[in-house]
Amino acid sequence: MRQKVKTASLTSRRIAALDAVPRRSPVVRSEMEGGKLRVTVKMNAGRWQRMLGANATVNRTFGLDKYGQQVYEACDGKRTVKEIVKGFAEETHVSLPEAETAVTKFIHTLLCKALLVIEMERPSK
Numbered sequence: 001m002r003q004k005v006k007t008a009s010l011t012s013r014r015i016a017a018l019d020a021v022p023r024r025s026p027v028v029r030s031e032m033e034g035g036k037l038r039v040t041v042k043m044n045a046g047r048w049q050r051m052l053g054a055n056a057t058v059n060r061t062f063g064l065d066k067y068g069q070q071v072y073e074a075c076d077g078k079r080t081v082k083e084i085v086k087g088f089a090e091e092t093h094v095s096l097p098e099a100e101t102a103v104t105k106f107i108h109t110l111l112c113k114a115l116l117v118i119e120m121e122r123p124s125k
Contacts, residue, residue, distance in 0.1 A: 018100075021119045022107055024076030028115055037069040038062070041114050062113060067092065071106050075116050081107060101121070 014030055029040045040061045045054045069089065072082045081104065089099035110116040 002044065017104065018080065018082040020078065021077060022075040022081060022082050022116045023070065024075055025115055027119055037064040037072065039064060039072065039115055043114060062115065068106065071103055075107070
């Protein structure tokens with residue numbers, strides 16, 4: 001059963017997430033190949049991979065299309081997510097809510113793949 005979350009709590013989380021500053025992970029290598037940006041990150045191999053004889057670390061490469069590249073390059077450690085969303089909306093001519101959904105989901109994906117790190121202010125108690 002899902003827990004009910006207070007609307008005020010969701011609003012404050014959304015504001016905190018939009019005020020966060022994403023930056024590209026320092027362990028990433030990037031290169032253009034065939035019109036796509038190829039981004040490579042070194043990751044620890046999974047336990048089953050190591051059991052099968054793989055090295056302790058492996059390189060994972062991800063290809064980014066022009067929209068992915070635009071968002072990835074905007075994550076420079078200087079702009080907030082809110083600023084990246086606004087720039088994306090203006091450049092792609094989509095509505096701000098649509099851009100917010102697309103950009104925040106994509107940033108979340110990049111975070112999960114260790115391509116980005118994010119700086120957030122700790123909420124005051």
